[in-house]
Amino acid sequence: MNAYPGVFTEESATPVVRRVALSHLSIELGHLYMDDFSAGEERLREHFRRVLPWVRTAEQACADEVHRGRPRVSTCFLVDDYFTRFGSPAEVVDALMGAAGDAGLTIDYVARESGCATADGVDLATLVRQHLVAEPPEGDNGGRPPTAVSGWLSNGERAETAPAAAMAAPRPWQPPRQSAVQNHSIFVDIELWNGPTGEVLWSCPFLAAVWQLQRLGLIRHLGEPVAEPRPATADELADDWDRMPAVVQLNPRATPFRAYRTFSALDARFLPIELAVRTILGQVAVDATVAAQVRERAKGDGITLPDEVVDRIRYAFL
């Protein structure tokens, strides 16, 4: 199958794209930072108590939308081991499972954030970066370096004062403008990474964008999915975060990790990060073959998926 109509390619030049198992909905129960963990188990229990009603609602909404068969819903939890390292995988995962269980929730999958940067020897973040198609703002003249060089991505054009000739009246200030504007602009400029080549530090929103793409089953490397979940129990996990698989399946009876849609119950402080995530995902070109595959699978399940990736993501901000 040629995913790019009108473009000639040898059939053997197109790598075979492997399908991934898909649930109907992937629910993210939360995102753990060192501060939350060090605040003690009560903080974790409190967190799960707060997200519980929203998780149940999301499950119900999903069940209402599924007309064929039983709804497949999996839950996941992301632990930040990229920006700060704390505890050991076994200790952290054990605490998480305990606190979730007390609230009546099951964590099917646990993932570590650095698994969004590198997983199974694949530089996942770079892979996604290479699929960025930054929209050029109207009237762009190259004065702003491209995203691939600067690591900055925006949704429009910046405010600026054009240089005036010497002794002429100063030019009026030009406000920023969002490209897809509806009456009034909300302009954002997002730092995707910083640091020198080879020692790049990816930003939290960029890794979160990779995380969403991963959960939506839209990432392939040479046609193969990356960071396939590995079954393990909390006791089996290594003591070192680097040796823990990027995604661990804790519940042997869980439905697939990836899903048609995602739902995230997050603290309201993550709102700006998710705005950045949505801006990034709006400018990521998902491989056409992969996108078509997922849409067709959904159609077979009796679900019509929106074309835009961001429209498959749902949230509850607490």
Next chain:
Amino acid sequence: MIVFATSDKGGTGRSVTSSNVAYRHALQGGDCCYLDFDFGSPTSGAIFDLPDAYAGVPEGGLHSYLADGAAEPRRIDIWAESERDVLRGRPPGAGRLALFPGDRGGGEFRSAPEIVERCVDLLLRADEEFNLVIVDLSAGRSYATEIVLAATASTALRGVVARWLVFHRWTRQHIVAASGLVYGKHGILETATELGHDPVTVRDNIRFVRTAVLDPASPGQAGLRPEQLAWLDVCNKRLQELASRRRVGRTSVLAQIPLDPVLQWQEQLLSNDDVWLHRTANQRTVDAFDELAKKIVDDSAWIGL
């Protein structure tokens, strides 16, 4: 007192004349400093024979101070550091003579509030320390001119006398250009008014200086043919008419600097030795510099028109 030296076109002799005026003022006993605000080409060091600062100083010059906010700009004592014998050692009775050079490789920079603020500080301190502060600006409508106009409009510099010398050669194009720089669109008067100056005060403090003027009556023109002398005479009359129409006429002229062979070949300070010992420079030129140096600070030469 601060004197701003500017011109609309390059090559008018603005820098060499104002350097000589600074030198003459110091010889007349006043303390004088020369600020190189020709940011696109900071080469005043060459005129003062400062080998280490021919094209600006390596660091800490006016660019660093104004644009980058570096502390205290570099200043050079001409009597101590010039390479020319005649400038080495302050002559008895002479005042101080200092140069504030630009940075080597420095270029023009846009005006900004913090730059104007630093410029105010610099001019204020220079005015307190020296009797005469000569600011050599870039040619034409420049950021340097915009910066000093904004600086002199500030309340801090309200009490300081600021005068303007607009240099032009005695040719048709230069007369039109000089007039345009002062009275034209986005010219000095318009910009000054925009920045809060009183236009009448500014206009009363602007005088023109004609440079490299060929005087048909001078003994130096003995080699010219009668036809050439006649043509020069006609041409001179026509230029005078043009100048008065353009408000660059006799009443607004402070000085006329004759064409000097030495300055045609080399921008330098003309010493008395150049006239009397080496006999290379003309006495008339040195006299013109001397007179201009006196007139700049002579209030009777600046009575409003």
